[in-house]
Amino acid sequence: MSSSTPSPAKAVVFGYHSVGVRCLKVLLARGVDVALVVTHQDNPAETIWFESVAELCKEHGIPFITPEDPKSPELMATVAAIQPDFIFSFYYRHMLPVDLLAVAKRGAYNLHGSLLPKYRGRVPVNWAVLHGETETGATLHEMAAKPDAGAIIAQTAVPILPDDTAYEVFNKLTVAVEQTLWPVLPALIAGTAPRLPNDLSKGSYFGGRKPEDGRIDWQQPAQQVYNLHRAVAPPYPGAFFEQAGKRYVIGKARLSGVDASRLPLGLVIDQSGASERILGVCGDGRALHILELFHDGKAMAGSELRSALQQG
Incomplete structure (x- = not known):
């Protein structure tokens, strides 16, 4: 009697920053087949103090691309041809269109740097520190048409100490995203992960910040x-x-x-x-x-x- 090993879950990952690196490493460690990574080219005008998703892809031989427009028909066709089980977004800087999310047969998920529904939107760590919060965290959630609005899958909180800078909090968050994704990923792959309400009426939304x-x-x-x-x-x-x-x-x-x-x-x-x-x-x-x-x-x-x- 023969038995066949089930094929690993296939994913397309949109990722950038240290969060993207750590989450990609979690997917690889859990045996996910990362068929393609979509990332950003570094901006020469920006201080690059974080880890590189592109470099990690080079190390592991993972195909990666850096399109300027995530809404382009070319990218849609590329992702659709892969027929991924999952689409993940790990600190990718653009909203992904709903028709692209729908390509993922078993769901599209984002890791956001706050305890949703608080601090939806851009640069959540900086906003949390600016408002004197004493904690923040990481949230894995389903992606939807609105930013950071889908059902919550898992969360991990981290403290913000009175003298912590946003940089120090971000370093804690980089660990928290790993702690959030690692334990729930097997259930996500098995289709048994919890889906908790993300009540936007109890949260807040913030835009980007300029120098x-x-x-x-x-x-x-x-x-x-x-x-x-x-x-x-x-x-x-x-x-x-x-x-x-x-x-x-x-x-x-x-x-x-x-x-x-x-x-x-x-x-x-x-x-x-x-x-x-x-x-x-x-x-x-x-x-x-x-x-x-x-x-x-x-x-x-x-x-x-x-x-x-x-x-x-």
């Missing part, structure tokens, strides 16, 4: 300014401000316990303590202790700042 959105308004409370710094701190473009005719970008900062109500708003060199401190004074009389400050890409020392401010 200009990192501009500091020193009239805001210190916690709000600090959250902005944490949300866009390097390797993101950084929170910035103009003073004395120069633009400054904050590299590192902490909330200060100094009573700054006697000081003018904005960048100040405070010499009242045992040692000189660079402060960013905010509208509520509190301040950020600025540990690293850049001008024209160069880190500024206290003496240089003092000279620059005096000249202004």
Whole structure:
């Protein structure tokens, strides 16, 4: 009596970033046949601090393409010819059209970087840090016509500590996506994975962010300014401000316990303590202790700042 081994599930993966790399590795480790990967060409104007999906594909001999338009008839024809069981999206930067999702015989799924239904949309980690959240996470969900709106398959939460930057949270998230996908993937392949409601009325949607959105308004409370710094701190473009005719970008900062109500708003060199401190004074009389400050890409020392401010 002979028995045949069932064919592995076949998938087309749309992926980018470290999340794409980790999730692809999970699929391969679970024996999924990744027939094609659709990824992005790196933007030379962007700081590439994350892992490369294209490089992983080269290592494993997986075919990959980098089309500019995920809605093109050519891509549709390519994916349809593969007849995939699954389509996965792992931090791919474009919405996939519904007719393309329908090609997947056993479903199309996305891994999103928040605890849905909160922070649907773009750059969810940055938005969560900006709003002072104390946790976020990863959600595997069915893809639908609306972004991040399909049924929830699995979630994993991670903490956001008071001084965490978005970069640090993203590193936690990269582990969380792996922890989310690994245990539920066998059930997904078997067709027994849970489908939980994704109640959009209890959530929120946010769009993308531009470098200009990192501009500091020193009239805001210190916690709000600090959250902005944490949300866009390097390797993101950084929170910035103009003073004395120069633009400054904050590299590192902490909330200060100094009573700054006697000081003018904005960048100040405070010499009242045992040692000189660079402060960013905010509208509520509190301040950020600025540990690293850049001008024209160069880190500024206290003496240089003092000279620059005096000249202004």
